[in-house]
Amino acid sequence: MLAKRIIPCLDVDKGRVVKGKKFQDIQDIADPVELALRYNHEGADELVFYDITASHEERKTFLDIVEKVAATINIPFTVGGGIRSVEDIYQALQSGADKVSINSAAITNPTLIETAASKFGSQCIVLSIDAKEINTGKWNVFQNGGRIDTGLDAIEWALEGERLGAGELVINSIDVDGVKKGYNLQLTKTIANAVYIPIVASGGAGIMEDFYQVLHSDIADAALAASVFHYNTISIPALKNYLVEKSVPVRSVPSCQLY
Numbered sequence: 001m002l003a004k005r006i007i008p009c010l011d012v013d014k015g016r017v018v019k020g021k022k023f024q025d026i027q028d029i030a031d032p033v034e035l036a037l038r039y040n041h042e043g044a045d046e047l048v049f050y051d052i053t054a055s056h057e058e059r060k061t062f063l064d065i066v067e068k069v070a071a072t073i074n075i076p077f078t079v080g081g082g083i084r085s086v087e088d089i090y091q092a093l094q095s096g097a098d099k100v101s102i103n104s105a106a107i108t109n110p111t112l113i114e115t116a117a118s119k120f121g122s123q124c125i126v127l128s129i130d131a132k133e134i135n136t137g138k139w140n141v142f143q144n145g146g147r148i149d150t151g152l153d154a155i156e157w158a159l160e161g162e163r164l165g166a167g168e169l170v171i172n173s174i175d176v177d178g179v180k181k182g183y184n185l186q187l188t189k190t191i192a193n194a195v196y197i198p199i200v201a202s203g204g205a206g207i208m209e210d211f212y213q214v215l216h217s218d219i220a221d222a223a224l225a226a227s228v229f230h231y232n233t234i235s236i237p238a239l240k241n242y243l244v245e246k247s248v249p250v251r252s253v254p255s256c257q258l259y
Contacts, residue, residue, distance in 0.1 A: 003249045004215040005045040005222035006236055007200065008229045010035060011052045012062060012081075017230070018052070029230050033068045039229065040073040042236040043253035047073070048101065048170070048224060050128075051081030063095045070096020078126055089116050093124060101126040101170065104143040107150055107157075110164060117165025125168075126200075127161035129154055131187060132174040139173075139187055146174050154187070155194055162195045169195065170224065172202035178227055180206025183214040192219055200224050208234060208242045216248050 010017045010032055017029040029035070036047055049069070051062050066079055079092045080101030089100045100120075106113050106127060117125045130146050131139040131154040139154035158169055171191055173184035183201045192199045198221040201214045205225035214220045228234040237253045244250060 002221070003045075003251045004220075004243070005200075006043075006211070006239060006250065007046045007048055007222050007224040008035075008039045008044050008236075009048045009050065009202065009224045009226045011050050011226065012065065013051075013053050015062070015065065032065050033072055035230070036069045036073050036077070039236065040075055043240060043251075044075060044236055045222070045251055046075060046098075047077040049077060049079050049081075050101070051079075053081075063091060066092060066095040066097055080126070080128055084112075086112070086115055086119060089120060089124075093120065099124050099126050099168070101128045102166075103128040103130065106161070107141065107143050107152065110160065113161060113164040113166050117167070122165050122167035122197075125166050126170055127158075127166035127168070128170040128172065129158060129161075129191075130172050130174055133187070137186070137190075142174060146177075155191060158191045158195055162197050166197065168198045168200060170200040170202050171220075172224075173204060176204030177202075179204055180227060182206060182210040183220075183223070185213060185219060188214060189219045198222065206233075208239055211239060212243060212246050212248060215243065216246065 012032050017032050017035050076098040078099040078101050079097040083100055083102050084105040092100045130142045132142055134140045141150045141152040141154050141157050143150055171188050173187050176184050181204055183204045188201045200222040201220035202224040205228050211223050214223055240250045240253050
């Protein structure tokens with residue numbers, strides 16, 4: 001069985017890492033490069049950086065920060081936010097990102113996924129889906145940082161993203177984002193059962209058991225979280241030890257790291 005991945009998520013606004021609840025009540029956290037270095041040392045498997053206002057403000061993503069992060073850490077990282085074209089993807093990859101996450105632009109122009117996957121390889125292209133439950137067992141896709149209901153069914157959109165060539169899906173549940181009451185297992189499992197590409201669960205982690213619940217079976221291939229790592233509620237080394245004790249395969253933390 002492939003090792004499950006632990007991925008801290010860094011939402012960036014105006015050059016700073018921030019965090020909110022259900023995409024609101026945004027609070028300042030830290031410098032993105034300094035926080036990335038900390039997670040690199042702690043044994044994170046990957047990092048994700050989202051420029052959370054780039055799409056809404058119709059501007060380019062933060063390439064200066066991407067370059068600084070690439071020069072500082074030695075683990076893979078994904079960049080998203082403000083990615084609208086193949087050229088934007090190229091610039092992000094050239095600046096040092098290993099993967100590029102597409103969200104709003106893919107909804108507006110689905111062929112962007114197909115073109116980018118063909119040019120750079122599916123392994124570089126991540127489709128990020130912000131989903132919110134609108135009826136029992138039915139989720140719609142939202143865009144522009146959760147501001148706009150697209151009317152797209154989240155399951156159907158995940159299938160379409162896979163068909164177009166996305167190599168991975170990040171499933172972020174707006175309903176539980178930042179609430180720390182656990183991942184949306186129903187949403188994540190429903191999409192995981194529908195597609196064959198890796199699934200990254202996002203939104204809602206509060207305690208170590210939440211990671212176990214979403215990773216111990218075939219629900220998700222990776223778990224993404226922000227608040228619990230940013231505020232030191234959970235340390236990555238301790239989390240990985242816990243998961244190993246629960247028989248969840250994870251990559252080991254370097255023995256030199258402090259607990």
